[in-house]
Amino acid sequence: MRKILVIDTSILCVWLEIPGKTTCGTSNDHWDKVRVDDVIAQEEQQGAMFILPLASLIETGNHIAHANTKE
Numbered sequence: 001m002r003k004i005l006v007i008d009t010s011i012l013c014v015w016l017e018i019p020g021k022t023t024c025g026t027s028n029d030h031w032d033k034v035r036v037d038d039v040i041a042q043e044e045q046q047g048a049m050f051i052l053p054l055a056s057l058i059e060t061g062n063h064i065a066h067a068n069t070k071e
Contacts, residue, residue, distance in 0.1 A: 003048040009059040011036055012052070016060065019067040 013021035015036045025031040040050075 005048050006051045009056045012060045018063050
């Protein structure tokens with residue numbers, strides 16, 4: 001059976017390096033860009049399917065629109 005991973009807003013923001021949203025999780029389960037990249041690459045190699053919910057895409061777009069950056 002194929003593994004399915006749902007990418008939530010917080011992980012997507014970390015993965016895309018949205019200013020002000022570059023880490024998530026608790027002190028016991030801290031997620032940063034390196035960890036997200038590693039897990040996604042590992043799961044992809046193992047044949048996992050990734051799901052991006054529409055709500056996560058909309059919320060991430062909102063975070064991008066409100067990010068304090070000059071980029």
